[in-house]
Amino acid sequence: MTTARELREYLRIAMMRQRASPAKVAVGIAVLDVWRVLNDFEDPDSEMSASAASLASIGIATRRLSADSGDVGDIVRECRRRIEASVEIGGPWEQIWKLANEIGNAIGFFIDVEAARADRLWASLITFAAPETPIDLGPVPSTALPSLLAVEKKIRATDAGALDSIRFRLASTLSLQPKYEMSVPSEVSAAPVPEWTMLDLAEPYDDARRIRVWFGTNREPTSKQDLNSTYSNRLAAGELFYGVCQVNIPRIKRISGGIRPFASKWLRRGAPRGGSRVESYYRFDGPDEFLSAFGSETAQAPSERTGLVFIHGFATSFTDAATNAAEFSLHVKHRGPTAMFTWASKGRANAYGHDERVVQQSRQQLIDFLVTLSTRAGLEHIDLVVHSLGNRLLLRSLVDWFGGSPPDKIPLRNLYLGAPDVDQPEFLHHANIYARAGTKTTLYASDSDTALLASLVTHRGVHRAGLMPPVVTARNIDTIETSTVNFSTMGHAYIIDSSAIRADIFSVQSGLLDPASRANIHPAGSSQVPDYWRIV
Structure with a gap:
């Protein structure tokens, strides 16, 4: 139970960091939504709800644990082993555990990578993994399974752009709320799509492969006002610009065994499907937006x-x-x-x-x-x-x-x-x-x-x-x-x-x-x- 609370607190803080990824936000939505529904602190039986949240939290967070994660991985794997042993008897707890794993698989959360510095969380995990006595999960709260199903549906239906919007909403509101109450506004699904994702709207030619290239450069943009401008060969002394561009690569380069770019362009001179080329650009407002x-x-x-x-x-x-x-x-x-x-x-x-x-x-x-x-x-x-x-x-x-x-x-x-x-x-x-x-x-x-x-x-x-x-x-x-x-x-x-x-x-x-x-x-x-x- 302590673990669930610490994980919740870690995610609350992590989502306010600039490096927070949409996957981490998705985990936060899942865990905090489950916690909101299950855990009424005024309820004398709240420990039962906390137990359900703890199970879901660890199930989600450890689903994609990497194999070579060392001592940290050993601790988390032991947590998983003990929980799995406790739900082998079947029933609703096993369903909740399986569903939590499916959510974790969908969002790919690596707890050993993302929470390596969360000392309090690891202290709780060590304490959780140490006792050899079986875990007594108790009865399953009636709201546990429906809530997890709702969370899974929400995450699978949320695209990267909307998750990015959720992240910024959470970052601006969490610091003002001493107690977290998760309620995703209904208008989130219609939130503005980040402008850089518009690069994907233009379809590549039918014989081309699209590659997205992220970049840092000290070249001067041809226009500092236009975020979609190209870049010159002039040095912007002391400046570093962050951006992303889309490159279309014609299939002729693959099937020909590596025809030179100039040969590809010459053979198809004047054709829209000539050599590889940059189709679009976007410049970010500094490293935080880029990340x-x-x-x-x-x-x-x-x-x-x-x-x-x-x-x-x-x-x-x-x-x-x-x-x-x-x-x-x-x-x-x-x-x-x-x-x-x-x-x-x-x-x-x-x-x-x-x-x-x-x-x-x-x-x-x-x-x-x-x-x-x-x-x-x-x-x-x-x-x-x-x-x-x-x-x-x-x-x-x-x-x-x-x-x-x-x-x-x-x-x-x-x-x-x-x-x-x-x-x-x-x-x-x-x-x-x-x-x-x-x-x-x-x-x-x-x-x-x-x-x-x-x-x-x-x-x-x-x-x-x-x-x-x-x-x-x-x-x-x-x-x-x-x-x-x-x-x-x-x-x-x-x-x-x-x-x-x-x-x-x-x-x-x-x-x-x-x-x-x-x-x-x-x-x-x-x-x-x-x-x-x-x-x-």
């Missing part, structure tokens, strides 16, 4: 809480960055949210010096964007795919990020460094920073990268980390040579264009972290320590 919308997407697929973030390289426009991010996400079969950080590249091959200066000026904005995603977005993992000059931006940002007070935990998971345009001495000097930032780092390099050869000349013979020879190897970094499968434009865009490399990244994403366990990866057999690998 609220981002949470709406993650809530729709609660089992896929891994974010894929793309950081582009030299001579890349906003639209090129967005289409590259979307195509890569599609090709590696990523199932969670896709995002990108797009810095203000000039978008021209003759503006290398400009892009180098912008990289230097973009470090804090990249850190802010990654901190927002890693600490407030409710993601379990963040994987980074970085190309070309974007690697210099990432490396220097990580050095800045970890140079002061490092995060309490590793904020990232898999780091994929494609054709890094970074001085080899600088890369090797800071190579240990990748292990502090992520759990797995893979470097892809080639001996036929014309763009990096030009960079080598520009930097007066200082070798590039992504160009071999010499080969860059370091502890905790898997270096993979791509020369035999590198058929990309100028031999530089292989991490985006090469199906063999995308397949290798898919394998890592699937958990095959050891290169020796992945298809078509073989030891190079060099005398270097550590050795490197070759994809064939």
Whole structure:
């Protein structure tokens, strides 16, 4: 009973936080509605009602508990075991437990993720799980089952936009009410739909796949008044804009085995279904609004809480960055949210010096964007795919990020460094920073990268980390040579264009972290320590 009360209080507070997701709000609606109907504190038999609320609360909250949640998971699983043992006898209690599980499944609430800092709740759970005596649930209140049925119907009928509206209503009213009385206004179902969701109203062409790309950028919008404006190649110094865009990817890119974007556009020149393109944009009013919308997407697929973030390289426009991010996400079969950080590249091959200066000026904005995603977005993992000059931006940002007070935990998971345009001495000097930032780092390099050869000349013979020879190897970094499968434009865009490399990244994403366990990866057999690998 204490557990139910503490869970109720935790949810009441959590729903007022900016990071609260619609899934969490849905849980709050369920638990608090049940509590309102069942728990009359003036009733001398209120403990029976509290028992029903406790059962429903734990059933809902632990339905999608992740398997690798450690000690926290052990406590919650023990709670579930004891409750399940108590309802095995059948009857209304078993029906309530099953229905609570169905609600929990529908909304995908991860109590081990969302309530990790709720100390009072965990103290109650430990106390609840400790005794070995069976739980005496007592008689079932007559209102318990109908109330849960009503809650389930309400949650299943509520779309993400309405849940977002409910969240803001609750955030503005809960702080004024010392005792919670749940009564969802009848007009909630007709609440205004958040403007950013209007991106979905335009249907993609019938042969296209739509990918939503969330982004942070320090590019200047073409219009600061129009939230649906595009983005220029000019640097908005010291500013970071948060947004989302829709990318349509024509099916020709999938069935052709990876036809180049320029070839796709040329073959269908003038046709509306040409190459991949950004169809619409929306800019949020700061990180809090961005996170609220981002949470709406993650809530729709609660089992896929891994974010894929793309950081582009030299001579890349906003639209090129967005289409590259979307195509890569599609090709590696990523199932969670896709995002990108797009810095203000000039978008021209003759503006290398400009892009180098912008990289230097973009470090804090990249850190802010990654901190927002890693600490407030409710993601379990963040994987980074970085190309070309974007690697210099990432490396220097990580050095800045970890140079002061490092995060309490590793904020990232898999780091994929494609054709890094970074001085080899600088890369090797800071190579240990990748292990502090992520759990797995893979470097892809080639001996036929014309763009990096030009960079080598520009930097007066200082070798590039992504160009071999010499080969860059370091502890905790898997270096993979791509020369035999590198058929990309100028031999530089292989991490985006090469199906063999995308397949290798898919394998890592699937958990095959050891290169020796992945298809078509073989030891190079060099005398270097550590050795490197070759994809064939």
